[in-house]
Amino acid sequence: MPRTDIPDIVIGRLPLYLRALTRLSKEGHDITSSHELGEQLGISSAQIRKDLSHFGEFGKQGTGYTIQTLSTELQRILKVDTEWQVALVGIGHLGQAIANYGGFADRGFRISHLFDNSPERIGKRVNGLTVTALDEMATVIEEEGIRIAMIATPARSAQQVADILIEAGVQAILCYAPIIISVPEPVRVQYIDPVIHLQRMSYYIDD
Amino acid sequence: MPRTDIPDIVIGRLPLYLRALTRLSKEGHDITSSHELGEQLGISSAQIRKDLSHFGEFGKQGTGYTIQTLSTELQRILKVDTEWQVALVGIGHLGQAIANYGGFADRGFRISHLFDNSPERIGKRVNGLTVTALDEMATVIEEEGIRIAMIATPARSAQQVADILIEAGVQAILCYAPIIISVPEPVRVQYIDPVIHLQRMSYYIDD
DNA sequence: TAGATTGTTAATCGATTAACAATC
């Protein structure tokens, strides 16, 4: 159970630590240090140690951290030590690309259901999954106990889709539509809008 | 020219303000207030006023902000009042979806060049653009004066691609590869890794 | 005018960092 007194900004860095550890492991390292991790991530070593200290003591003075151990701990803390089923809604260009994306495997998530309301797409197969009608979504989500969903519909449909998902039991939504959706209290939403990132960078271009 | 004393965290919120204004405008509003904007974004009205005050005075006491005026000002500040050409590298599933994505139009960016190194993809047409060989990338970027690029290659190629882009004059990179790339000082990088967002949310799921 | 909202200041709040004892 999450300890409610841990700042969300700390939680937000844990996945970065996990990703960096995975990379170091792939490169053949067995042990690392807060300094090495910080170097790789552009974060101070003090911050990494402070962040981890919220959850326990995972290192050894003079040595550092065993990558395997720390990875396992972070996976447990983030609840990605088992695989979540994820529903994907909206199977247009973007949705299909997401469905075909191989990067979810081994990071705790597996797209298990595809939904769309367009007659041309319903019944279509994408990466081994069949697109199901939006009408059936609530039932399927409930029956399967799905807790995480991604929305890749046009902006105008996103709020309505979110309402249905939440009603059916979804607690976390990753929204690709460029619109802020309203959700009730315990539900989490994160957004992916590439233009926001581009605009944040264009400010700094001198040219 | 960016005033270097303005915190990056403030710059990061300006695109959100711009997006919210665009939405309000589409809904038929002409005028808004820091309170209304904050409501929509989940940000305090005081913060919005403080952020904007770094750049000038755009509102009117007792009334609020003219949406059209504030939008234009934000576009100017963020340098998206003209359209940037953007190079896209890596034309696999994800790259093709990005190339087909319609959401860049009118927000300051236009994908103008596609690059890949796979013989099957070179010469192929995607959304009206022809995929060019990676070998020619440096030359094209330089000749066209391209300053912004997106990387949608596998993680293992991302650093090498970034090096070429930067050498050719690119100053801002949006990286879809799940890896942190090293770049020299003035160059900006932003990342899009959906799993990071999912892991940040799974922590909070009680179930 | 009365009501509303801005821009700004000062206070508060929270996050980051520096430093170091503990100890492997």
Next chain:
DNA sequence: TAGATTGTTAATCGATTAACAATC
């Protein structure tokens, strides 16, 4: 042992918010 690195405390730094005079 000597060197290195952790976990933690206290200090610093920076961001957010409350409050309000100015004024439309």
